[in-house]
Amino acid sequence: MRRWLRRPQPVETVVSDSEQLLFGGALRYDYGWARHEYTMLEHSALSMARSAPRLVGRTVRLAWRADRTAMLTMVLAEIYQGAAHAVGLLVTNEVLQSLFGSGDTVARVRAAVPALIVGMVIAVTSAVAASLSTASTGRLEPKVERLATQEYLRHAERVELEAVEDGAFRKLLDSAQFGAQSSRQMISAMVATLNGTFSLVAAAGVLTVLHPVLLFLLMLIAAPRGWGALHVAQRRYASTMAWIEHERAARVIGESITGRSAAQETRVHGVGSFLLRHFGQMARTAEAEQTRLAKEKAATELLAASLSGAASLLAYVTLAWLLLSGRMSMAVAGTAVMAVRTGSANLGALVGSVNRLHEESLYAGDLDRYIVEATARAIPVGGVPVPDHPAEIRFEHVTYRYPDRERPALDDISLTIPAGSVVALVGTNGSGKSTLVKLLAGLHKAQAGRIVWDKVDLAEADRDQVFSHIALLDQSFARWPFTAETNLAIGKPARTPEPEQLAAAAAFSGADAVINALPHGMKTLLALQFRGGSELSGGQWQTIGLSRTWYRDASLIIVDEPTSALDPEAEIACFEKIRRLRSPTTTVVLVTHRMAAVQHADLIYVLHEGLLVEQGTHQELLADEAGRYHRMFQSQADQYIPGANGTVPGQQNHPATADQPGPSDR
Numbered sequence: 001m002r003r004w005l006r007r008p009q010p011v012e013t014v015v016s017d018s019e020q021l022l023f024g025g026a027l028r029y030d031y032g033w034a035r036h037e038y039t040m041l042e043h044s045a046l047s048m049a050r051s052a053p054r055l056v057g058r059t060v061r062l063a064w065r066a067d068r069t070a071m072l073t074m075v076l077a078e079i080y081q082g083a084a085h086a087v088g089l090l091v092t093n094e095v096l097q098s099l100f101g102s103g104d105t106v107a108r109v110r111a112a113v114p115a116l117i118v119g120m121v122i123a124v125t126s127a128v129a130a131s132l133s134t135a136s137t138g139r140l141e142p143k144v145e146r147l148a149t150q151e152y153l154r155h156a157e158r159v160e161l162e163a164v165e166d167g168a169f170r171k172l173l174d175s176a177q178f179g180a181q182s183s184r185q186m187i188s189a190m191v192a193t194l195n196g197t198f199s200l201v202a203a204a205g206v207l208t209v210l211h212p213v214l215l216f217l218l219m220l221i222a223a224p225r226g227w228g229a230l231h232v233a234q235r236r237y238a239s240t241m242a243w244i245e246h247e248r249a250a251r252v253i254g255e256s257i258t259g260r261s262a263a264q265e266t267r268v269h270g271v272g273s274f275l276l277r278h279f280g281q282m283a284r285t286a287e288a289e290q291t292r293l294a295k296e297k298a299a300t301e302l303l304a305a306s307l308s309g310a311a312s313l314l315a316y317v318t319l320a321w322l323l324l325s326g327r328m329s330m331a332v333a334g335t336a337v338m339a340v341r342t343g344s345a346n347l348g349a350l351v352g353s354v355n356r357l358h359e360e361s362l363y364a365g366d367l368d369r370y371i372v373e374a375t376a377r378a379i380p381v382g383g384v385p386v387p388d389h390p391a392e393i394r395f396e397h398v399t400y401r402y403p404d405r406e407r408p409a410l411d412d413i414s415l416t417i418p419a420g421s422v423v424a425l426v427g428t429n430g431s432g433k434s435t436l437v438k439l440l441a442g443l444h445k446a447q448a449g450r451i452v453w454d455k456v457d458l459a460e461a462d463r464d465q466v467f468s469h470i471a472l473l474d475q476s477f478a479r480w481p482f483t484a485e486t487n488l489a490i491g492k493p494a495r496t497p498e499p500e501q502l503a504a505a506a507a508f509s510g511a512d513a514v515i516n517a518l519p520h521g522m523k524t525l526l527a528l529q530f531r532g533g534s535e536l537s538g539g540q541w542q543t544i545g546l547s548r549t550w551y552r553d554a555s556l557i558i559v560d561e562p563t564s565a566l567d568p569e570a571e572i573a574c575f576e577k578i579r580r581l582r583s584p585t586t587t588v589v590l591v592t593h594r595m596a597a598v599q600h601a602d603l604i605y606v607l608h609e610g611l612l613v614e615q616g617t618h619q620e621l622l623a624d625e626a627g628r629y630h631r632m633f634q635s636q637a638d639q640y641i642p643g644a645n646g647t648v649p650g651q652q653n654h655p656a657t658a659d660q661p662g663p664s665d666r
């Protein structure tokens, strides 16, 4: 028995070999994260009573905002149905009293006619009210879901980049996605609860009038069903929460098989069957959890139905006793049987709908928690205005460390970016170039030191204003699954795109030739996942990215490895165009490993392991033969010039040297 009364336990973690191999361990929410959920479930009835008004209130407010006419119609229709239900029972009693009364049969039937007519009118108007309620609910539900989804997305779009990169926040983002749908489901659950409450109050009122003990018996019939429904819902919620990441991982494997990004490797390397095998194993682990839940649900429902059945038996025995002992007339007993039957059905339905409301509110609660957290981690609105054209941007002793790392990615960096110049950032992989760019763009905040635009500290600046001055073309720039035209215009979404401007943007990078060759020119959909969509090569996409940057027309242009997919000629042309973006009011910050492109920069900063190790012009840096820049430049130059040591171009850096085996040596 204790098993049934125990609060839901954190779901036991069975780790499949696939999870261990692919993801390095169990993909379940850890107990630390879920602790408050289980605390909530532990005091379920109490917490339900406490949190329900807030969560129901939130949905009511959403519904009010979405469509107040539909909401009012729905509530009034439900109230009418409840009242009609009570009157219906009283009318039934009236009919039975007439039929079981004295006099001949015709007179008794005649006496019952007025009540029968009232009953019919009530039935018809009640049906009209029910259909009004259905129509209003149907109108309201999608609007509530839309508002909740928009709220979810609006907050996601505003959070700091740090939150997006934070695993714990991403988990919350994941679980909150169910909240919008739950807000929609809460509407119908609320309607059912309203309906159940009014109908129950009607039945209970009639039963109390007939005999108070009947009300107690009604409660006894419904209580086990209520408990059973609550028990099942809580366990389902606990399980969903614990397995949410596992489910996502299985989806990721599925998408890797069906998606395009790994389609070639999946086939050539035989990755498909490898993934299928692991997908199967992970799906089976999840299936076992579903089976466990289904078994528990079946057992709970059986126990609840048995207890409820015993209570019904007790109710009918009591009624028979009341009748046989002359404490109740036949007509009243008939009404009582009907009231107990409809009342227990109403109570059962009410318990079900309250429980559904509770279950949905658990998910809506996740959305609520997410909104609180996302609001706390949102990019602040407002701040100190930044100059439109700062004379310089300065990093003053800036340090930044990623939350999960011990070493800072940038350590005590001080540098100046003069307006109207081309500044290049170079350094080995992982030296901190992209991190510096993120700080420069206002995406991350310095943990020590400061970044200033003339005199304005970026930490206090109006971030939206900062962003409005920046054009960012990074290594993984967005390849929007939209038309070619939108892919350019999205560089400045607030501007109404004009064909001449778009044509000029396309011409700037050479994207015009790419777009002209597409089946519908600018109107071609650049997304192969949709019917009629086209795809571009990596280099062609880069021309689109560069055009978008031009179209944005910003005063600080940041380009991070813009030419990785370009052929040599296109690469030279691209760097030339990037340099042409510079003007007295436009500054270009360029991150690249192509040293040939760097030499034309006005100022070069060399990073190494998060430190600024060298700075100057190309000539100055090259003059220092012991310097890191000299070494980097020379090693690339040597790729194209036969070495004095007899090596062919590019050979000295090949991994297959005497003491380093190449792939064929394995």
Ligand SMILES: Nc1ncnc2c1ncn2[C@@H]1O[C@H](COP(=O)(O)OP(=O)(O)OP(=O)(O)O)[C@@H](O)[C@H]1O
Pocket (backbone or CB within 6 Å): 165, 402, 403, 404, 405, 409, 427, 428, 429, 430, 431, 432, 433, 434, 435, 436
């Ligand atoms: N989101 C992140 N979370 C944790 N660590 C990160 C993150 N991004 C980068 N790092 C780490 O910060 C350091 C600097 O990375 P960064 O991307 O700035 O280097 P980079 O110079 O741009 O490298 P590359 O030339 O390879 O693009 C590296 O050690 C990297 O592993």
